[in-house]
Amino acid sequence: MPDSTMTEITRFTAPGDAPVSRVLSVGIVGAGEIVSRIHLPVLSACDGIRIAYIADKNPEAAQSVAGSYKIAPLTAADDLAMLPQTDVVLLAVPVTARLPYYELFAKRGTSVLAEKPLAVGACEAEHICGLYPEYSLACGFQRRSYASVVMARLLVAGNWFGPLRSISISEGGLTTKTGADFRFYDDATSGGGGVLMDLGCHSLDVAIYISNATEAIPVEQRFVFDGGVDREIDAHLTLRTVQGSCEVDYFVTWLRPTKNTIELRFENCTIELPCRPSPDIKIHGGQNGRDVASLVMKHAGAATIYQAFYMEWMAFFDGVRNCQASKFNARSCLPTIRAVEALYKAGKQNP
Amino acid sequence: MKRVAILGANGQVGTEVSLRLRDVEGIEVVPVARNVSGSAFLRSNGMECRHGRISDPTEARMLIGDCDVVVNFAVSNTAIPSADRDMNRQIVRSMVAAAKPGAPIVFASTIMIYAPVMKFWLPDSYGLEKLIVERMFRRLCAATHHRAFVFRLGHVMGDLQNITNKIRSEIRDGKVALPHHGLRASNTVFTAAIVEAIVQVAQAAPKPGTYDLITFPQWVWLDVYKYYAAQLDLPLQLWRAAQVRDPKSRLGSPGALMRRSLHYLANHHALTERLTFFLAFLPRSVNQRMYLRYLQTRALNEINALRQSEKVEFCVEDWRELRVRSFGQMADPVTLMARYPLRCAIGHSRSDEPERSDQTLSRN
Numbered sequence: 206m207p208d209s210t211m212t213e214i215t216r217f218t219a220p221g222d223a224p225v226s227r228v229l230s231v232g233i234v235g236a237g238e239i240v241s242r243i244h245l246p247v248l249s250a251c252d253g254i255r256i257a258y259i260a261d262k263n264p265e266a267a268q269s270v271a272g273s274y275k276i277a278p279l280t281a282a283d284d285l286a287m288l289p290q291t292d293v294v295l296l297a298v299p300v301t302a303r304l305p306y307y308e309l310f311a312k313r314g315t316s317v318l319a320e321k322p323l324a325v326g327a328c329e330a331e332h333i334c335g336l337y338p339e340y341s342l343a344c345g346f347q348r349r350s351y352a353s354v355v356m357a358r359l360l361v362a363g364n365w366f367g368p369l370r371s372i373s374i375s376e377g378g379l380t381t382k383t384g385a386d387f388r389f390y391d392d393a394t395s396g397g398g399g400v401l402m403d404l405g406c407h408s409l410d411v412a413i414y415i416s417n418a419t420e421a422i423p424v425e426q427r428f429v430f431d432g433g434v435d436r437e438i439d440a441h442l443t444l445r446t447v448q449g450s451c452e453v454d455y456f457v458t459w460l461r462p463t464k465n466t467i468e469l470r471f472e473n474c475t476i477e478l479p480c481r482p483s484p485d486i487k488i489h490g491g492q493n494g495r496d497v498a499s500l501v502m503k504h505a506g507a508a509t510i511y512q513a514f515y516m517e518w519m520a521f522f523d524g525v526r527n528c529q530a531s532k533f534n535a536r537s538c539l540p541t542i543r544a545v546e547a548l549y550k551a552g553k554q555n556p
Numbered sequence: 557m558k559r560v561a562i563l564g565a566n567g568q569v570g571t572e573v574s575l576r577l578r579d580v581e582g583i584e585v586v587p588v589a590r591n592v593s594g595s596a597f598l599r600s601n602g603m604e605c606r607h608g609r610i611s612d613p614t615e616a617r618m619l620i621g622d623c624d625v626v627v628n629f630a631v632s633n634t635a636i637p638s639a640d641r642d643m644n645r646q647i648v649r650s651m652v653a654a655a656k657p658g659a660p661i662v663f664a665s666t667i668m669i670y671a672p673v674m675k676f677w678l679p680d681s682y683g684l685e686k687l688i689v690e691r692m693f694r695r696l697c698a699a700t701h702h703r704a705f706v707f708r709l710g711h712v713m714g715d716l717q718n719i720t721n722k723i724r725s726e727i728r729d730g731k732v733a734l735p736h737h738g739l740r741a742s743n744t745v746f747t748a749a750i751v752e753a754i755v756q757v758a759q760a761a762p763k764p765g766t767y768d769l770i771t772f773p774q775w776v777w778l779d780v781y782k783y784y785a786a787q788l789d790l791p792l793q794l795w796r797a798a799q800v801r802d803p804k805s806r807l808g809s810p811g812a813l814m815r816r817s818l819h820y821l822a823n824h825h826a827l828t829e830r831l832t833f834f835l836a837f838l839p840r841s842v843n844q845r846m847y848l849r850y851l852q853t854r855a856l857n858e859i860n861a862l863r864q865s866e867k868v869e870f871c872v873e874d875w876r877e878l879r880v881r882s883f884g885q886m887a888d889p890v891t892l893m894a895r896y897p898l899r900c901a902i903g904h905s906r907s908d909e910p911e912r913s914d915q916t917l918s919r920n
Contacts, residue, residue, distance in 0.1 A: 434592075436596050459596055460596060461901065461902055462721075
């Protein structure tokens with residue numbers, strides 16, 4: 206890390222320095238769909254913050270989104286230093302364009318919540334994590350706040366059903382209607398496209414998060430590529446956990462219907478979580494696995510998408526105020542980022 | 557060979573129609589999607605697709621200018637009404653302008669125009685928008701000498717349709733409850749019937765006009781559920797939708813105020829405790845009656861909560877039956893679905909491998 210960055214990092218607040226309930230100013234870089242449809246409605250409902258600006262390289266997009274929320278629009282020009290100083294920034298521009306922003310905000314001592322993926326690869330992600338204190342950089346794997354995921358992590362950590370033997374992930378669907386031009390989906394070089402990067406990394410992160418794994422190693426994989434964009438992946442991975450290892454059957458697709466569930470297999474039962482936000486998980490037990498019970502965990506986590514993003518933001522804001530890393534901190538996402546990269550690497554060598 | 561362009565081929569209906577149409581003799585299907593993400597499923601099933609924005613006049617000419625028939629399933633649905641309105645009108649303008657001179661054009665509309673949900677004619681915004689675009693479409697076609705067909709589609713049934721998946725899942729779960737014992741007309745149409753209508757437009761030159769694409773004679777909901785139960789080889793178990801008594805529902809009745817008060821009290825223990833003091837001043841018989849009423853209300857609340865968790869609701873909407881302006885003579889849905897089979901890989905798991913020879917898709 207360059208010395209200048211080391212010096213600048215000291216500008217971040219040290220534990221105990223920050224008044225716990227101060228109003229945080231938030232800047233938003235990127236005015237795409239995820240910002241206008243998800244982040245802004247959620248941020249407008251958060252207490253203790255003030256949205257300072259929305260910047261986008263497309264002035265019309267910035268104007269249109271910012272106008273709806275009565276926020277100042279800015280054009281993200283080449284000179285990034287023109288962006289006003291804020292406590293927090295939401296970074297929601299294509300991943301290939303993010304590095305200068307990360308460097309700028311790190312120098313300023315601004316905390317950043319970045320939409321996933323954090324970076325184009327694991328090396329870059331590690332470099333970016335090194336620029337920030339742990340509490341000050343988060344990555345948008347908001348499924349960690351789902352009530353079902355919170356409960357699953359709890360019962361795995363507490364060994365409620367004995368050791369976790371394996372995980373089976375099946376996610377996706379026959380995605381035919383795109384709803385917009387979404388041309389970046391079709392561009393493998395933009396880093397936004399592909400079923401693994403766009404959708405599958407979420408369920409992979411859930412598996413890693415629930416099992417508290419430190420590493421996910423691809424064992425075998427089958428990719429269906431479409432002009433360089435992955436549309437389906439069928440893989441087998443091994444998760445390294447403190448307790449040992451755990452096998453993962455991993456299937457994500459945009460080419461056919463799937464169950465959209467994550468199954469955690471224990472010796473005498475299987476726990477089934479829906480991929481969507483939910484307060485319930487199903488427990489399949491008995492000899493044939495047909496005996497089903499439901500565990501409902503109300504108020505322990507998110508049961509809707511907006512709740513999930515709200516919990517992500519509130520945890521991040523609390524972390525920034527108290528200088529304590531939230532469960533969304535970017536370093537904790539590194540195993541997922543490495544696993545995605547390893548899968549792509551293996552898939553491209555041997556599709 | 558008639559070349560038939562399917563606009564919005566990546567939508568639910570467009571996808572299934574394209575796949576069922578591809579094996580029809582004398583028809584060459586040209587699915588059109590905005591981007592390669594949308595067309596991935598069709599291409600993975602061996603269909604060559606064209607990509608571009610039909611709303612752009614220049615791109616539209618490239619996409620459909622050489623087609624003998626154009627069928628439009630494309631619809632903008634961003635949830636921003638003004639943007640959708642502009643885009644849907646632009647799609648129609650651009651499509652009509654780009655179509656080969658004299659080519660028949662089919663505009664897929666909806667039975668929501670008839671407001672089947674309502675007792676009187678008051679369409680929802682989707683129905684009204686479609687009605688307005690229909691009129692614009694007919695006017696533009698008349699001005700450019702295209703043969704205009706408007707197909708007002710009912711609930712579309714087919715292997716790739718959400719409603720079909722829902723029906724199958726209800727049959728599997730064994731809990732099917734239908735309004736009017738399932739004997740009310742379903743206002744449904746099968747994808748194969750849409751294909752048959754397109755084939756007739758392409759090959760038989762029927763009279764242009766506005767048609768309701770609903771199974772004719774109409775299938776009642778029971779027919780639809782029986783059809784899918786037979787497909788699944790499962791018995792169809794019909795349930796009665798539970799009518800849960802809700803203490804709030806009869807507000808006008810003489811005891812309603814008392815019940816509501818007791819319901820409130822039953823849920824506010826601190827208040828109940830304090831009122832008990834005043835109750836002691838009332839005669840014993842009144843005390844007794846109030847206590848029993850309180851127990852009755854509490855029991856009803858708890859039992860209703862239990863009933864609510866087991867309540868079986870109607871599987872389908874109780875819509876008005878529509879009189880159908882049918883599109884000529886058509887075989888029954890069973891025959892049509894067999895005539896235009898769906899040849900594609902829609903296995904639900906990795907064990908159901910799609911039929912393809914390699915691991916890459918063609919992006920022609």
